[in-house]
Amino acid sequence: MSANPTILQSHNLKKYILETNVYPREAETLKELRNATASYPMGFMGTAPDAGQLMALLLKLLNAKKTLEVGVFTGYSLLLTALTIPNDGKIIAMDPDRKAYEMGLPFIKKAGVEHKIDFIESPALPGSNKESFDFAFVDADKDNYWNYHERLLKLVKIGGLIIYDNTLWGGSVVWAEEDVPAPKRKFRQAALAFNKAIADDSRVEISVVSIGDGFTICKRAH
Ligand SMILES: C[S@@+](CC[C@H](N)C(=O)[O-])C[C@H]1O[C@@H](n2cnc3c(N)ncnc32)[C@H](O)[C@@H]1O
Numbered sequence: 001m002s003a004n005p006t007i008l009q010s011h012n013l014k015k016y017i018l019e020t021n022v023y024p025r026e027a028e029t030l031k032e033l034r035n036a037t038a039s040y041p042m043g044f045m046g047t048a049p050d051a052g053q054l055m056a057l058l059l060k061l062l063n064a065k066k067t068l069e070v071g072v073f074t075g076y077s078l079l080l081t082a083l084t085i086p087n088d089g090k091i092i093a094m095d096p097d098r099k100a101y102e103m104g105l106p107f108i109k110k111a112g113v114e115h116k117i118d119f120i121e122s123p124a125l126p127g128s129n130k131e132s133f134d135f136a137f138v139d140a141d142k143d144n145y146w147n148y149h150e151r152l153l154k155l156v157k158i159g160g161l162i163i164y165d166n167t168l169w170g171g172s173v174v175w176a177e178e179d180v181p182a183p184k185r186k187f188r189q190a191a192l193a194f195n196k197a198i199a200d201d202s203r204v205e206i207s208v209v210s211i212g213d214g215f216t217i218c219k220r221a222h
């Protein structure tokens with residue numbers, strides 16, 4: 001729910017933020033990928049550009065070099081990460097949907113950052129448990145977030161960050177169940193359970209940010 005100001009309740013305020021501080025600094029290739037994605041089926045799933053700007057800032061703060069992405073789609077967050085990490089950085093990016101990745105690939109090539117990307121055409125839940133990643137972005141099957149969390153706490157370094165997207169699920173976490181469209185209920189329940197569990201998890205420091213569709217930023221504490 002990136003293009004819709006579902007969390008920030010004012011369309012005008014969202015527009016103001018985007019036009020004043022986000023779009024003028026957005027890389028040309030990201031803009032092109034975002035525009036091409038808008039006419040792709042389910043194009044609204046792409047990461048919101050204001051949320052992307054926050055992600056880039058955090059990647060820079062961390063000096064992240066090795067990152068993991070679960071849920072690539074056409075590659076907005078992937079290209080953003082590739083543009084932000086150093087030239088010898090690496091992103092392992094997993095998604096069973098190669099078609100969507102290939103739609104965005106020309107923009108990644110044009111930006112000259114394809115060498116930083118290792119795309120794996122597969123559902124996630126990686127095999128190795130060796131900790132080594134500075135950063136992970138999870139924007140995939142919402143009902144698996146807790147499974148990803150358990151695995152990522154082994155794969156991300158102490159002090160590293162994990163960002164989960166869609167944790168406010170269009171704002172529906174505070175709606176009555178009957179007001180939520182039936183197909184959205186399963187992921188709403190998943191978000192409610194995830195938000196409760198993460199609040200109780202002393203292994204991470206957290207901040208829930210009402211940007212995009214809700215970002216839960218977790219720092220691995222120990
Ligand atoms: C919301 S989109 C990702 C948006 C992307 N981060 C962006 O900025 O455009 C969700 C993606 O998760 C992928 N997905 C679904 N189940 C998955 C799984 N088990 N492992 C990895 N990716 C998965 C879908 O194919 C879809 O492309």
Ligand SMILES: O=c1cc(-c2ccc(O)c(O)c2)oc2c(O)c(O)ccc12
Nearest residue numbers: 001002044045046139140141142166213
């Ligand atoms: O409607 C959506 C659906 C999904 C989604 C992702 C992975 C799956 O396996 C799946 O079955 C659905 O993801 C979204 C998202 O990430 C948004 O930011 C906004 C909307 C949606």
